[in-house]
Amino acid sequence: MDLARHAGLPREAQPHGLSVHSIRPRKVLSALGPAVGVLALLIVLGSPGFVSEALGAPAQWLSPAAVVAAPDGATLYIACATGDRVLVFDLAARKVTQSIATPPSPTGLAITPDGKTLWVTCAAPKSEVCAIELARARITSRFPAGHTALAPVLSPDGRTLFVCNRFHDDVGVFDLPSGKERRRIPVRREPVAAALTPDGRRLLVANHLPHGRADADHVAAVVSVIDPALGRVVDDLWLPNGSGSLADIRISPDGRYAVVTHVLSRFHLPTTQLERGWMNTNAKTIIDLERMQVLNTVLLDTVDRGAANPWGAAWSADGATLVVAHAGTHEVSVINVLGVIEKLARLSTNAPAPLSAALPYSYARAAQPADSEVPNDLSFLVGLRERRPLPEGDWGPRAVVVVGQMVCVANYFSDTLTLLELGGSRPKAESIALGPRPRPQPAREGERYFHDARLCFQGWQSCASCHPGDGRVDGFNWDLLNDGIGNPKNNKSLLLTFETPPAMSLGVRESPEAAVRAGIRHILFTVQPPEVAAALDAYVQSLKPVPSPRLVKGRLSAAARRGERVFQSAETGCAQCHPGPLFTDLKSYDVGTLGRFDQPGDLFDTPTLVELWRTAPYLHDGSAATVRDVLTTANPRDQHGKTSHLTADQLNDLIEYLLSL
Ligand code: HEC
Ligand code: HEC
CATH class of the missing domain: 1.10.760.10 (Cytochrome c-like domain)
Incomplete structure (x- = not known):
């Protein structure tokens, strides 16, 4: 066939050239500043498309992305990623009582143990971290953080704030309340979530993506373990092969376990079917913090129903229940996590089941102890987990907290909050709109x-x-x-x-x-x-390009400017096939990168180089971990531009340029 x-x-439809994208009014207004903004608003309102929006539904989605509860459990704070505000939600009254404007893209929250101050990370190429004094509902201080700051974590003594700088691939450590950044701790790739042990001695950081070549034996993201006292990573905990899209990491109240949510990709199989999680499964990995090692990875899917895109996770205060939000299937998993840990403990102490003459021969059983089969077991959670669908219309649950017996879920795409009761014979689920629903776009x-x-x-x-x-x-x-x-x-x-x-x-x-x-x-x-x-x-x-973390004040660095000249030179020839602004001539070539699975004569489409800084690994088969590899080991015969003549400095400059695009 x-x-x-x-x-x-x-x-x-036929290919077309660069098109002018629709421009969102918010972006225009914020870019122009208040005075010009009014004028721009009038112009925008004057254009036919926006009139009804202005009079009827608002144009702005809120996109709730993070939620925390006040220590007394009476109030929730909800960060709205595209609404640029934090909502104050009264749990008893079931309604939003205040709305606090923030810089663009608030997506991370941490509250002080006294419940007086809320720390908000506002993700942007130049992120801001804001402190909101809750009694006055006002931002009282703000200071700069790295590229796309997320997931703020407070130390137990409230003196230190850790922030994941997603696209700087590091964790910023701030002294509070001065807001002075003490140091940056490099981690692997795109840190998106972090959790501190209750004693404050280890910070666990979830790297969103795998790093390194994609054709390696083991391709997976790691959880970086930071010792805050030493100010560096002391361990990288590898997740099982195929682990990626790490979303959240949460430590149990007793500090014994961490749970990280992620996708477990079966990327080594051809994508011929979906049954039984053939392509992507959805998982949580449990980390034993005493031994500081991965305990096991448990699938959240069931045999004939995936639980796609596990995102936020939360422990109940007693540590007995873990709740995971499934952003793709609009449900939550309510997990008897103590039962899961007990079951895992039984497996690891039991010897592998003996091969019986009565049963068909099993390679898997012959080769492996039983607990290494857990990441493939779609029925592991049977009897230990309840899948609770959200009410119809609650879409994209990304953040979750447990307040007493109440699970509170923030739904990114419907601007709603779901409240689900734990336990009881007929547990209720309530959906609450956080704002007026904008017109669909x-x-x-x-x-x-x-x-x-x-x-x-x-x-x-x-x-x-x-x-x-x-x-x-x-x-x-x-x-x-x-x-x-x-x-x-x-x-x-x-x-x-x-x-x-x-x-x-x-x-x-x-x-x-x-x-x-x-x-x-x-x-x-x-x-x-x-x-x-x-x-x-x-x-x-x-989709719009995100400015490179390598830019200096939004422009190419001196090294990158030198590299640009190398790139443009006739000798290297890069710009012939990668001409700006798209950095591709839209043609296909053999540039000497054919690998062992390719056919002689295969030609590869020249890729754009825009956002190269975030698309590693490189080449059609992911065989180049870095841009340097593309230009050196993967180009031994100068078939992919001429690079062999470049000095070490020229090569470094060229790489700096490429990673700045
Ligand atoms: C199982 C993983 C997987 C899923 C799920 C997936 N994709 Fe992809 N997609 C890929 C891979 C791998 C490539 C690149 C393949 C190649 O280069 O030959 C790709 C390429 C593409 C491209 C072409 C990009 C380009 O510039 O050449 C588009 C468009 C795309 N995907 C859209 C989608 C959409 C829309 C969906 C959901 C309906 C989707 N993909 C789901 C793996 C996936
Ligand atoms: C003859 C056309 C041609 C020339 C000249 C050329 N490239 Fe490429 N480039 C390609 C093609 C085709 C690919 C895709 C190869 C593959 O996927 O195996 C590519 C891939 C790349 C990639 C990897 C991109 C990715 O996302 O995986 C980088 C980086 C790159 N080129 C940089 C350069 C630089 C720097 C030069 C100059 C030294 C250069 N190229 C010269 C055609 C060219």
């Missing part, structure tokens, strides 16, 4: 679909399972069937996909529209109405 042609899809609808595993057969995955971080990369190689079987390709970012046809590294999809529709049919294995694909197109087209 010709697998490359199995799509049988209609040929879609195609890009936002598409973003929701992109993260929605209801588009997928049995809910195993969403587009975001492989394209996390706003349609970027997961760091894995996947053997998609569109270019034949047995030739895995490194994942591609969807940034600029619409401007740089064809799609896929072998260019097998002549348009991005075709790739989107093939994704629904042949990766999610469903049929969706045309509006869904159109909305996904709109979302992908709305």
Whole structure:
């Protein structure tokens, strides 16, 4: 069978050039400042598309992304990532009582033990950390942090604040209340969540993505263990092969265990089916903090139903229950976590089940002790976990807290809060709107679909399972069937996909529209109405490059400017195939990168180099861990531009330039 042609899809719209993206009014206003803002508002209101929005539904989504509870449990604070505010929610009255404006993109919260001050990280290329004095509902201090600051964590004595700088790949350590940054601690890749042991002696940091080559034996993200006293990483805890998209990490109240939520990708299998978690499974890994090692990884899916995109996690105060939000399937898992730990302990002390003559021979059982099979066991949680669907219309649960017997879930895509009672014979679930519902916009609808595993057969995955971080990369190689079987390709970012046809590294999809529709049919294995694909197109087209963390005051550094000249030089020839502003000529070549799974004569689509800093590993087969590898070990015969003549300094400058794009 010709697998490359199995799509049988209609040929879609022809490739087009750079298009002008729809501009959000908020962005325009904030960019122009207050005085010009009023003028801009009038102009915006004057344009037909916005009139009804201004009079009726607001244009602004809130996108609740983080939630914490006051120590007395009476109040919730909810950070709204696109609403640029923190909402104060009265749990007894079931309503929002205050709205506190913040700098753009508040996505992380930490509250002091006395409940008086709320720390908010506002994620941006130049992030801000703000302290809100809650009695006055006012920001009382703000100071700068790194690129895309997230997940603030307070030390037990309240004197230190740790902040994950996602795109600087480090953790900032701040002295409070002076706000002086004491140091930056480098971690592996895209730290997105952190948790401190109750004694304050270890900070565990979840790296969102795997690092290193994608064609290695073990490809997985790590949890970095920081000793705050030493101010450095003292251990990297490797998660099982295929672990990525780490979302949250939480330590049990007694400080014995940490739980990290993530996707467990079966990237070494061809993407022929979804049954039984063939492509992506969804997991939590439990870390034993006494021994500082991974205890095990437990799947959150069940045999015929995925629990896609595990995101926020929370322990109950007694440490008996763990709640995990499933952003892709709009439900929470309520887990008897003590039962899980007991079951794991039994497995690891038991000898592996003996091979019986009465049973068929099992390679797996013969080779491995039973506890190493847990990460493949889709029935491990039977009897230990309850899957609680959210009320219809509550979409994209990302943050969760447990207050007494109440689970509070913030739903990113519906601007709602779900309150679920634990226990009881007929536990209630309540949905509460956090604000007026804005009019649907195609890009936002598409973003929701992109993260929605209801588009997928049995809910195993969403587009975001492989394209996390706003349609970027997961760091894995996947053997998609569109270019034949047995030739895995490194994942591609969807940034600029619409401007740089064809799609896929072998260019097998002549348009991005075709790739989107093939994704629904042949990766999610469903049929969706045309509006869904159109909305996904709109979302992908709305993606904007994030400025590189290497820029200095928003501009190329001196080294990068020198590197730019190397890049532009006729001798290296880079700009011939990678001309700006897209940094691709949209053509395909053999640049000497054919690997062992490729066919002679394969030509690879010249990729854009925009956002190269966040799309490692490189080349179509993910065989280059770094840009340096692309230009040196992967280019031994100068077939990929001429690089052999470059001095060490020139090479460094060139790399600095490439990572600044
Ligand atoms: C199982 C993982 C996986 C899932 C799920 C997935 N993709 Fe992809 N996607 C990939 C890989 C891998 C590539 C690159 C393949 C290549 O280069 O040949 C890719 C490439 C693409 C491209 C082309 C990018 C370019 O510029 O060439 C588009 C568009 C795309 N995906 C859209 C989607 C959409 C939309 C969904 C959800 C309907 C989706 N993907 C789900 C793995 C996945
Ligand atoms: C003949 C055209 C051509 C020239 C000249 C060229 N490139 Fe490329 N470049 C490509 C192609 C094609 C690929 C994809 C190769 C692959 O995936 O195996 C690529 C891939 C890359 C990548 C990896 C991108 C990624 O996302 O994986 C980098 C970095 C890069 N080129 C930089 C350069 C630099 C720097 C130069 C000059 C020294 C250069 N290229 C010269 C065509 C070219």
